[in-house]
Amino acid sequence: MVKYFLFLTAAVGLFSCNNSDEFELCNTSLHPYYYPELKYEGDFYAIKKHFKEYYQPVLASDNSGIIRIRFQVNCKGESGNYNIETYDFNFKITQINKEITTQLLELTKSLDGWIPARNDDGKRVNSHKFLAFKVENGNLIEIMPK
Amino acid sequence: MKKWFKIIGRILGGLFVLLLILSLIFNQMVFRLMFGLGYMDVYNGNNERGNQLMQYAMSQMDSIDGQTYHSLSVQNTKNGNYHLAIDALNKAYEMDPSEVGAYFGWVLLYYYHDYERALEVLEKYDALTPEFSDAPMGEDIHYLKGLAHMQMENWILAKEEIEYYIKESSETVGEKYVDVYAFVQLGRCYAQMEEWNQAIILYRQAIQNYEECSEAYYYMGLAQIELKEGDKACYSLNTADSLIQSGYKSSDTYIEYFHEIYPQQIQIALQTNCDTTE
Numbered sequence: 001m002v003k004y005f006l007f008l009t010a011a012v013g014l015f016s017c018n019n020s021d022e023f024e025l026c027n028t029s030l031h032p033y034y035y036p037e038l039k040y041e042g043d044f045y046a047i048k049k050h051f052k053e054y055y056q057p058v059l060a061s062d063n064s065g066i067i068r069i070r071f072q073v074n075c076k077g078e079s080g081n082y083n084i085e086t087y088d089f090n091f092k093i094t095q096i097n098k099e100i101t102t103q104l105l106e107l108t109k110s111l112d113g114w115i116p117a118r119n120d121d122g123k124r125v126n127s128h129k130f131l132a133f134k135v136e137n138g139n140l141i142e143i144m145p146k
Numbered sequence: 147m148k149k150w151f152k153i154i155g156r157i158l159g160g161l162f163v164l165l166l167i168l169s170l171i172f173n174q175m176v177f178r179l180m181f182g183l184g185y186m187d188v189y190n191g192n193n194e195r196g197n198q199l200m201q202y203a204m205s206q207m208d209s210i211d212g213q214t215y216h217s218l219s220v221q222n223t224k225n226g227n228y229h230l231a232i233d234a235l236n237k238a239y240e241m242d243p244s245e246v247g248a249y250f251g252w253v254l255l256y257y258y259h260d261y262e263r264a265l266e267v268l269e270k271y272d273a274l275t276p277e278f279s280d281a282p283m284g285e286d287i288h289y290l291k292g293l294a295h296m297q298m299e300n301w302i303l304a305k306e307e308i309e310y311y312i313k314e315s316s317e318t319v320g321e322k323y324v325d326v327y328a329f330v331q332l333g334r335c336y337a338q339m340e341e342w343n344q345a346i347i348l349y350r351q352a353i354q355n356y357e358e359c360s361e362a363y364y365y366m367g368l369a370q371i372e373l374k375e376g377d378k379a380c381y382s383l384n385t386a387d388s389l390i391q392s393g394y395k396s397s398d399t400y401i402e403y404f405h406e407i408y409p410q411q412i413q414i415a416l417q418t419n420c421d422t423t424e
Contacts, residue, residue: 030191032224034399045408068226072191091232091258128191130226134259142259145226146402 023080025072025126031117033129038073041113044146047131054107055140062097063138065089069108069131075124077114096135104133170208177203181214188221197222197230212241216249223257224400232258239267247271248282255294256401265294279314286311289328293404296331305335326356327396327405333365334405342369360389361396364407364415371419380420387412 031038040047070083084105086096108131116124134142180203187196200218204210215238222231235253239246251268254260272280272287280287292307308328315324333348349366352359367382390409397406416422 032189032191034224037399042410043408044402045410049410066228068228070193070226085227085229087228089260091228093229128225132226132228144259145257145400146398 023072023078024074025081026075026124028075028123028125029119030072030126030128031119033117033127036117036119036125038117038127038129039115040111041115046113047111048143050111051104051107051133051140051143054110055103057140058097058099058103058135058138060097060099060138062095063100064136065094065096065134066091067096067101067104067133067135069105069133071108071129073114073116073127073129075116075126077112077116079109079111079114082109097138100135100138174208177206181207181217185217185221188225188227191225193225193227197227212238212246215241216246223253228258243270244274247274248280248287251287252282252285252290255290255297259297261294261297265291265298268294279311285325286315286328288314289325289331292328292335293331296335297404299338301335301338305332305339308332308335322355324355326352326359327361327403329355330359330362330365330405333362333369337365337369337372340372342372345369346373358389358392358394360386360394360412361405361407363389364412367415367419371415376419380416383412383416383420387416 042049066087066089068085068087070085071079072081073079082105084101086094086101088094117127119125132144133140134144181200184196184199184201184203187199189196204214204218207214215234219231219234219238222228222234235246235250239250247267248271251264251271254264254267258264268282268287268291271282272291282290288307288311292304292311295301295304295307308331312321312324312328312332315321329348329352333345333352336342336345336348346366346369349362349369352362353366356362363382363386367379367386370376370379370382386407387409390407390412395407396403
């Protein structure tokens with residue numbers, strides 16, 4: 001029993017290590033996504049296509065509202081430090097079905113075409129960015145702001 | 147002697163009052179400065195800390211004006227802290243609807259895609275000056291209302307509002323000052339009602355005012371496809387493609403325009419409808 005417990009603890013520890021967020025910001029300043037502008041390969045069209053292709057409607061309770069996912073993109077185009085907040089359509093904080101939020105978070109994490117912003121000296125910088133998803137009856141209706 | 151005491155007393159009293167006023171002003175300035183620091187912190191992506199700083203500064207201010215709520219809202223809108231932004235904007239709007247209404251309606255439309263509420267706020271704002279067409283954030287209010295109707299698929303109402311804007315602006319300042327995308331959007335309303343020829347007339351009007359309007363060429367190509375005018379459609383789509391490849395694309399740093407198109411869309415339309423084996 002003790003051996004089993006130790007094995008389980010070690011396995012959980014190992015699993016946690018493998019899944020730890022290894023994301024790190026570069027040793028440069030952090031800027032908002034709009035200045036200098038953070039871009040995406042294929043523009044917003046590619047982002048919308050990504051979610052349209054892979055998002056699966058969720059027929060469950062609490063399946064309407066806005067899911068805001070905030071994250072950072074470093075100078076190498078890697079993303080991390082995700083933060084989720086969910087709202088109703090009056091922009092008040094509310095709970096939204098976890099199946100929806102998890103799915104959107106994973107899809108946001110799999111966006112791999114970020115083009116790091118460059119400052120006035122042409123140096124790549126870190127950016128902070130967010131995407132907000134309007135979901136109605138489990139269906140993804142709109143993505144904001146771009 | 148008594149007289150001198152009185153004078154000195156008055157001077158000292160005056161100085162004390164002055165000092166009190168200055169210290170109060172200075173005190174308030176510190177909180178204003180603190181608010182500004184919080185604002186910059188949110189700008190730099192430190193959302194929680196920055197907002198805490200701003201909230202604390204506001205809690206210490208003698209009075210909070212609409213402008214402060216407005217500022218709190220702007221940076222939180224840009225960072226997607228929607229509940230904070232809308233709450234602040236609601237407060238600013240309650241305090242001074244005539245000052246905040248324009249921005250509120252505009253931001254609800256473009257940033258929040260809350261078309262119903264955007265329309266409600268814009269209607270109220272417009273009603274404040276019935277004899278005058280306002281221009282929230284530099285865009286005509288009838289055009290904005292038209293866009294909100296379009297997003298809700300109220301094509302006839304959208305058409306009426308956009309037509310009103312084009313007609314009124316053409317008469318007062320001249321057609322060349324009309325937002326060229328108003329013609330494109332009006333054309334799209336007609337296209338939605340399957341009035342393809344009328345849509346094409348409007349796309350041509352957009353091109354007449356702005357030769358490099360890739361969006362007008364793209365939507366015109368789609369309308370020509372519906373009319374089975376294959377050659378014309380492919381010419382329009384190819385023109386749209388070469389224009390967009392040359393950088394003639396309407397876009398904004400913060401939001402996606404409702405008329406915005408992408409090179410991939412043109413490519414799909416070309417591949418589906420035209421011979422692209424050159």
